[in-house]
Amino acid sequence: MSRRKQNQIVFYTIRASTIKKFIVIDCVTGTGIYYAIKIISASTLIGLVGTIIGIECIKRISVRGHPKLG
Numbered sequence: 001m002s003r004r005k006q007n008q009i010v011f012y013t014i015r016a017s018t019i020k021k022f023i024v025i026d027c028v029t030g031t032g033i034y035y036a037i038k039i040i041s042a043s044t045l046i047g048l049v050g051t052i053i054g055i056e057c058i059k060r061i062s063v064r065g066h067p068k069l070g
Contacts, residue, residue, distance in 0.1 A: 025055065025058060025059065025062075026055060029054075029055065029058065030051050030054070030055050033050060033051045033054040033055070034047045034048065034050070034051040035047070037050035
């Protein structure tokens with residue numbers, strides 16, 4: 001017996017609150033952190049690294065504090 005291959009379509013839903021949270025945390029806060037560190041250090045590279053570290057810390061703190069996720 002030969003088995004027929006079935007084509008599958010998978011739909012993912014993303015809540016609007018998740019998109020808003022991403023925009024606020026990653027874009028707005030990240031930009032603020034970048035410019036604050038860049039003004040203090042006068043270095044683009046240090047500003048970039050500080051932004052990456054800062055955003056990751058904010059995400060980890062917000063996940064730990066969330067009752068369902070932490």
